[in-house]
Amino acid sequence: MPGLLINIDVPDLAAAERFYTQALALTVGRRFAADIVELLGSDAPIYLILKPDGSTIGPAGGGVRRYDRHWTPVHPDFAVDDLDTAIAKAIRAGAVQEGETLDLPYGRQAMFADPFGNGFCLIAFNAKGYDAIAT
Numbered sequence: 001m002p003g004l005l006i007n008i009d010v011p012d013l014a015a016a017e018r019f020y021t022q023a024l025a026l027t028v029g030r031r032f033a034a035d036i037v038e039l040l041g042s043d044a045p046i047y048l049i050l051k052p053d054g055s056t057i058g059p060a061g062g063g064v065r066r067y068d069r070h071w072t073p074v075h076p077d078f079a080v081d082d083l084d085t086a087i088a089k090a091i092r093a094g095a096v097q098e099g100e101t102l103d104l105p106y107g108r109q110a111m112f113a114d115p116f117g118n119g120f121c122l123i124a125f126n127a128k129g130y131d132a133i134a135t
Contacts, residue, residue: 004044006076009051010116011067013037016048019115023093024078042078067117075119083108083124090122105132 010016029038035050080086107125
């Protein structure tokens with residue numbers, strides 16, 4: 001079975017390290033040269049990768065990186081025990097909450113943008129979790 005790791009492109013590695021360690025209580029694992037930092041403390045390791053604003057997205061082209069708020073179909077959701085505390089911590093670290101905190105059948109959720117325009121969610125599951133909506 002393949003393993004999962006999460007890569008997040010950022011234009012400022014030091015600022016990203018500060019944000020993710022303060023907002024989500026992740027810890028630094030290894031550093032790879034001057035352009036990658038491994039963060040631990042989640043179910044999968046997260047790698048912050050220094051990629052300059054305006055750099056090409058990939059070898060096939062398709063645009064350039066930009067760090068204003070942008071949409072992507074893939075984003076991390078972080079499960080937390082205390083959503084209100086996690087929201088306050090994320091905002092203090094520099095996240096921007098997008099919309100109101102949602103009460104959902106499976107728990108409570110808040111949507112954010114990190115300081116680099118990447119979206120993420122914080123979710124506090126209730127006792128049923130996703131079983132509340134499973135068919």
